[in-house]
Amino acid sequence: MTSIHLSPGQVAASLALVVLAAAISFWQKADLERDIGIATVRSFVQLTAIGYAIKLIFEADTLWLVFALLAVMVVFGALTARSRAKKVPGAFWPLLIALALAGATTLGLVVALGVFEPTARYLVPVGGMVIGNAMTASAVALNRLGDEMAESRPKIEATLALGATAQEAAAPFVRRALRSGMITLVDSTKTTGLIFFPGTMVGMLLAGASPTDAVRLQLILLYALLGSVAIAGLVATALAYRNFFTPAQQLREPGA
Amino acid sequence: MLFELSEVGLTRGDRRVLDSLSATIPAGATAIVGPSGAGKSTLLRLLNRLVDPDAGTVAYRSRPLAEYEPLALRREVSLVPQLPALLEGTVESNLAYAAGLAGKELDPGRCLRLAGLDPDFAGRDVAKLSVGEQQRATLARALAQEPAVLLLDEPTSALDHAARDAIEATLAKLRRELEISIVLVSHDPEQARRLGDWVVKLELGRAIEAGPIEEVMA
DSSP: OOOOOOOHHHHHHHHHHHHHHHHHHHHTTOOOHHHHHHHHHHHHHHHHHHHHHHHHHHHHOOHHHHHHHHHHHHHHHHHHHHHHOTTSTTOHHHHHHHHHHHHHHHHHHHHHTTSSOSSHHHHHHHHHHHHHHHHHHHHHHHHHHHHHHHHTHHHHHHHHTTTOOHHHHHHHHHHHHHHHHHHHHHHHHHHBTTTBOOHHHHHHHHTTOOHHHHHHHHHHHHHHHHHHHHHHHHHHHHHHGGGGBOTTSOBOOTTO | OOEEEEEEEEEETTEEEEEEEEEEEOSSEEEEEOOTTSSHHHHHHHHTTSSOOSEEEEEETTEEGGGSOHHHHHHHEEEEOSSOOOOSSBHHHHHHHHHHHHTOOOOHHHHHHHTTOOGGGGGSBGGGSOHHHHHHHHHHHHHTTOOSEEEEESTTTTSOHHHHHHHHHHHHHHHHHSOOEEEEEESOHHHHHHHOSEEEEEETTEEEEEEEHHHHTO
């Protein structure tokens, strides 16, 4: 694959589109100019910082540094997802375990199947995508779970009153939550190539890779993401619903 | 005694829902009466361990409730909530679910008849039933477990007079036909008089009076 080199001037030139976005927001009174400014600065600082971190990790080429970086991503991912799952008591640990398992299983499988070599060059970007998508899916799933459990308290308690276990009483709501966590990626996978070109493929094409290679890598990543999103959603919901119940199979009072 | 409550206390947030409540509930039909917020529904939920007290003890057939396995207890002491809360599906699938949990053979026609519904209701989608029909289907679902005790939380509060009379007639028939005890929460003293042999009066989380209905509600 050939690589392309971009100068800081070229990056600066692309800011013209940011100015356009801010101008549209100002013109249409969408009140997003400040957010656009913050987003631009944050993306610059964060990506530059992670770029240098990745450069160091690539140069050191030791797996311990890769695992340390992925562990930091998992912790920040769980903290970010927790802020979207405010109605779920004790959501941090289920999310942390879900993201760690999704990352470890997905990366472990793609390495074990010989799809990628176990080197920093592959594990860091793929791990970042896997953990990022798992974070979004589990945040959506737990957000939905929190809403469902709050709205359906009478129905859940009526099912418990029949002698159903907490797992049985919560099952329909856990199922719906898992589905909402997964559906976005499933839908975007269905339309990929028709309605939008995914980022990896675009990046590879821009970098001069052959379309066949770009498509193959994109397919591998899409399938890996499907797996990681399913694992993260399943683990997060399967662990988090328990926090709504006491050991005596009673529904906890909200906020208790 | 069926239930004995001794110095039971329960706090939710800043609110003392039950406060040193002591009362006995014999076998037969007991009405729990009192104004809104007196703790009637909470008391009922204590009896099948949907909640546990913070203080005091509740005994069922002379054995502390805490010693009962909650799931087995709930299949024997079945609670019918104030508002019907059926699972998605047909009436029969709801009855089968409840019977399956209790390990009982299901006779849907019998359960529906006991609850005052025509056996044809078995195949009906619960989403298409009226509130009164849903209330009866919820009662039929509890009966599918063949419980020893039925806990009924304001079973007619969402119904008009005709539907209320029909449910009351059904409950009276249940008492005659099944060896079943009923503990009924009601805000209506007249209903308590019609259905209960024993009454427990609550106020601000305490039992202020308990005894045979003809003495307490005289």
